Amino acid sequence: MPKHGKKYLEAAKKIDRTREYSPREALELVKETAYANFDETVELHIRTNLDPRKADQQIRGTVVLPHGTGKQVRVLVFAEGDAAKAAEEAGADYVGGEDLAQKIQQGWTDFDVAIATPDMMRIVGRLGRILGPRGLMPSPKAGTVVPPEDLPRVIKEAKAGRIEYRLDKTANIHVPIGKVSFSVDQLLENMAAVMEAIVNNRPAGAKGQMIRRVAVTSTMGPGVRVSVAEASQLRTS
Template sequence: MRRGKNYKNATQKVDKHKLYDSQEALNLVKELASAKFDETIEVHVKLSVDPRHADQQVRGTVSLPHGTGKTRKVLVFAKGEKAKEAEQAGADYVGGEELAEKIQGGWFDFDVAVATPDMMAVVGKLGKILGPRGLMPNPKAGTVTFEIERTINELKAGRIEFRVDKTAIIHAPIGRVSFEVDKLQDNLYAFADALIKAKPPAAKGQYMRSVTICSTMGPGVKVNPLVIMAAKR
């Protein structure tokens, strides 16, 4: 991949052999962000799990105390009173079969999908379409539920879902470059707490092998994983 001049200049300011503490890393990531838009700040964590085994899957949700800085479009599959509840709670799209047909036709103008359990007969048909995009409602992620109002409020406020990928890495947004460092650190620790709580019993050795923070267009800055795991929240 070819990198631009700004990226190369920013990379030179990062000590590749150093494990930064979280505050120092966040300050550096903010300093090196050079895009003309408000970049997302992301955390990438390498875990000591083997995702090929069912007992080493890592998945969960966390409500970031300061949100992600992004307004999420929420789609809800519901009917009757639950559909009304979704509309009143501020869902961007509410429906059933008609929404499923739009999605089957290639429409994906939403960031997260929620469904009531009685709508899964409709939603289940979309598994091969929504699954690969990470948009399939799932009970483990709290997106298959009758608690529609609470779920929508949490999603709009900054609740995110995380899931280990095939390379044993978790990727998550923790805010924007415009956020104050203290707020980014609060979000980082909230995410780390949720990740630790999701640790499978089968995981061996040091759970978090590496932690890297970066902005959308900026270079990665390595953080000491032991400091993250031991930090007081």
């Protein structure tokens, strides 16, 4: 078992480990028990009964958080010509083609989202070993390989707080839903957006109750279990 510090142990005493809290109560506890001297990220963790080895039980998608992530998102776009100009006008932080690819191959990854037009995948394809493990590889499934006319919308969504959710190898989904400095209402609305997207994106091969466990936590704080039934019923409207 990992050893926790005094502050963590004091925070953990405020949480009943045997109880599943309502989403609002859980988020209130996360804010109350956050003790780090920086603005911690609030994370949503979902345990599913899906089998990540089966193609018909994969779940992956994107959702725009109503209140963003609280983080300044640096967007890189692989585009050329008029598409590159449109990306720059839409607020992309980095725009280019072969020049950016070479820079990345030399170890540079100081960006949070990578977007590409389909014609640029001939260049982007060779960056898979670098971008893939970091979750930065442009992909049609993630909505980050888009035609030039969609670039402005996708860039603005990324800047506004569009996040990707996906099933990992242990059948879990982990996503940020804001910062400890957010109000409980803001965090709850962000959490509702994620839960609604996941529930509505139920894979064809899913059997029985897809979501087994839900928890929220801050970067350094203890986890708080959330009622699966109440979390699954959250809606943005």
